[in-house]
């Protein structure tokens with residue numbers, strides 16, 4: 559399985575990385591996440607250099623991680639610093655440490671060449687760094703499907719009217735103005751629906767029962783698996799700042815070729831202290847993702863088969879497939895360029 563390695567991937571919500579050891583498979587590699595005593599996050603290969611036991615079954619001693627099998631200890635940089643079986647630290651006893659970044663409520667991991675782990679390469683995901691006046695909430699799904707099938711799903715929101723009753727704006731996909739733009743390797747798929755019945759999700763956030771307004775949904779994809787969705791509504795002809803905004807992050811991190819970590823976050827600008835609304839958004843979003851998208855995508859993966867490229871099956875191409883097709887082409891180019899330029903990165907990653 560080829561992945562883009564020199565990129566930031568979401569590894570966990572910030573609140574999920576604690577002094578307890580958390581194992582996570584990322585791009586086919588076992589990783590253990592934890593926090594140092596000073597609160598900074600750390601990620602090491604979850605595979606001891608001795609007999610390859612998962613270090614997540616061991617224990618932290620200060621900032622050192624002790625293997626639960628025969629007691630080798632590693633520091634947070636992956637150096638073996640203690641061997642209880644002899645005076646010497648064996649040669650090649652070190653393990654891999656991954657560069658991390660804490661931003662927008664998530665811990666991001668760099669599975670490629672550590673020398674190229676530049677924080678400036680993380681896409682700008684504001685407003686998820688906003689505080690006062692906004693309410694953020696998070697969720698997670700483990701999906702048994704290739705991550706690109708989920709990118710296809712998110713870049714083609716024509717499925718909303720068919721699969722997600724709570725998100726729908728009253729059908730009429732045909733009346734939607736839709737544009738797909740590609741700029742500097744970023745794909746935008748934007749939809750506007752003037753004078754439509756605003757979706758139950760937005761009307762509830764807006765504090766209204768039923769409203770006719772101008773609705774928008776603007777999705778933006780950054781390689782390899784970061785998507786930002788701005789949805790909102792205004793009075794007909796109104797300005798976005800005067801209406802309701804509910805934005806989502808969808809962060810897709812391949813676990814394996816057929817499993818994906820799907821992190822999401824939502825942020826809104828209305829009724830930010832309304833706990834009942836926050837719970838309702840959580841339940842509605844989880845229902846849409848877990849009960850509607852997830853079973854459909856997993857069944858799609860089953861039909862396609864493991865390790866099969868959907869393009870090789872000659873799928874019928876419809877107009878909403880333009881944005882997913884652009885993203886697939888960009889990602890394939892990036893993976894190919896990385897493979898051609900630095901084949902050593904992948905083998906070093908497995909060392």
Ligand code: FES
Nearest residue numbers: 606608609625628
């Ligand atoms: S497997 Fe870790 S010390 Fe033996």
Ligand SMILES: [Fe+2]
Nearest residue numbers: 711721722851
């Ligand atoms: Fe969906």
